[in-house]
Amino acid sequence: MVALLGCRDRPPRPVAAALPFIEDDYARALAQARARKLPLFVDVWAPW
């Protein structure tokens, strides 16, 4: 059961960020990255 506790814990809410994150839309982010010729930075997280 302890596995349920997780380790890197973050609740599922919008990011209050200094950075303009696109939420859960890889296609849109990829299109923007290609258009702007910028690499894509991805934060893969889980709400636990």
Next chain:
Amino acid sequence: MRAYVFSDAALAKQAGRFVWLSIDSEKAQNAAFLARFPTEVSPTLLVIEPTAERAVLKWGSSATVPQLEKLLEDGERAARATDGAAQSGDEVLARADRLRADTGSRAAAAAAAAYQEALAAGGPAWPRHARAVEALVMALDAAGDPVSCTRAARQHAPELARGPSFANVVATGLSCALSEPAGPPRIEDVRALEPLAREALALPDVLADDRSSLYQMLIDARTDAADAAAAKTLAADWLRFLEAQAARAPSAEARTAFDAHLVEAALKLGEPARALPALEASERDFPNDYNPPARKALVYRALHRPADALAACQRALARVEGPRRLRVLWQLADLQREQGDRQAARQSVDDAIRYAAALPAGQRDATGTKNALARLHRLRDQL
């Protein structure tokens, strides 16, 4: 990181360097992304070169703002790099990062070899030395080679400046040491790394959740050494630390980031009720989040309050979707089994197995889902 790092105004100047994407690995809509770019831990930070759609940097850990700034530079360098000959430490590091971003333990092992090369090419005064040591130790861990991971941590940690990279190397190394086969080498490795982990615990610029993980590792180390008294003292210190962090969190979201460890610390200390006030606050502040009631179910179970545990688990189930639903259903089935309701337990397990089969491919095939399914089948066999 979302609550404490990505929200830091110091990062605003980095906004134009990348396109920024946040992927919640629990959401079905992200399954295709995860099938293409599998991750082993959460959080994982990726840099993707968009033309070839290739991951060129993968970082399976949190990072402070200064560490993140270095990773961004390295990510840009890796995105520009080619797979051809590399000479300088920075060039070899970029090649290693690209290898590490590939999938599988073989790629992780190849990346580890390249990080060793980068360290040799860069020399001890190389500005990326600590960062490369961190990456080396994490790559060896991901390659499933705990003995080499421990050896690398023991070799390099003493020479590192005392800061977040040192803390990460020591924590990862200690975790690897505890995964080694039982026997004298493991005992010696754990003993060698424990004092360094205690040193890391006292460093001021280590992220609170990394410090919390250090407590966790140190407790595991003392438990491994059958030193229950020291493990309990550490658990008390850990819980006090987490309670203090939660009390001064700048927002409810930041406060809930400590809930998981708070529960674990309270359980390890044998005082589960001390986690309840925080969980009550989290469930009140985030009524759609399944985590607070799922954690309350653990606490109520430890407090021998089965009805409350079952009710909390049912509330969690009503709020959870995706692979995590399997774990909540397992938790529910286990509670039902404990209370003698084998029929309900069997029903919950069968629901979970059907649910798993209907998950999108990227989630259905993930290691976590496979592990959860194996556990469900084991429970099914007991019913």
